Amino acid sequence: MSRPYSDCYYDAVDGLRLYYRDYSGPSDRIPALCLPGLTRNSRDFASLAEWLSKDRRVICPDLRGRGRSEYDSEWRNYHPLHYADDVWRLLDELDLDRVVLIGTSLGGWMAMLMNYQQPGRIAAAVMNDIGPEANPEGIARVVAGAGRLDKVSSFEEAVGQVRIFYEIAYPDWDEGQWRHYTGTTYRQTEDGEFDLNFDRNVGHAAREGVSGLTMNPWDLFDSLRNIPTLVIHGAISDILTDDIILKMRHRKSDLQVAVVGDRGHAPLLDEKEAVDAITTFVHTL
Secondary structure, eight states, rough: OOOEEEEEEEEOOOOEEEEEEEOOTTTOOEEEEOOOTTTTGGGGHHHHHHTTTTTTTTEOOOOTBTTTSSSSSOOOOOHHHHHHHHHHHHHHTTOOOEEEEEEHHHHHHHHHHHHHHHHTEEEEEEESSOOSSOOOOOOOOHHHHHHOOBBSHHHHHHHHHHHHHHHOOTOOHHHHHHHHHHHEEEOTTTTTTTEESOOOOHHHHHHHTOOOOOOOOOHHHHHGGGEEEEEEETTTTTSSSSHHHHHHHOOOTTTTEETTTOSOOHHHSOHHHHHHHHHHHHHOO
């Protein structure tokens, strides 16, 4: 059975070889661009991308240092401004003038940043469990653990580690779901062991506070004022709180919000509530 996407590569401005999945779809609709979270990769969007590609093209990159993209030898380059430069390079190479940007966590943050940088190229934004501010306790938990799960000798050990770290976000998962998620979180190395599917320096950069940003996050959010924006909110998230959503709605009265039950940070966007909300949201785009 053939895969619904093509494996593709392009070169960043600094020469790093970067990977993306290209799900072909009808060309008369605005393409979707899916950007993953801090330590995640393109595989997180497999279900949603296959669904959306029924009526539009879907592009799912691995950010530098993640998945099948090349690792950066300079860890200080792991920050949103570099990621945005990489993504603009990809969109320009593909000759895509406008996209619907669907971003999980860091990816949602990049939706704000990229719309601020080049107004008009982001036709609409889906921000998955993220806003211009975040609950400090949740951020501390995520950053503290980023890149710190051990390299292990068996897939079963990897499943155990992933479950301990992520169970706060997915309390209702069965064994099959944990095994699938572990398969996107870990990769098998040449020595037969299992290691994280991203450069551990991504976590180091986050703990060192590398961001490259000088602008106020709320100014970035305000740049979304004139484009349709949907927030997916994990009902038990420790990153995006109800209070933050209220602040966002105060600044953008037409903000759409869909809540996904029994999900913390962040929904995988394969949940019925998320799929229904996103499908409805992009229907006219």
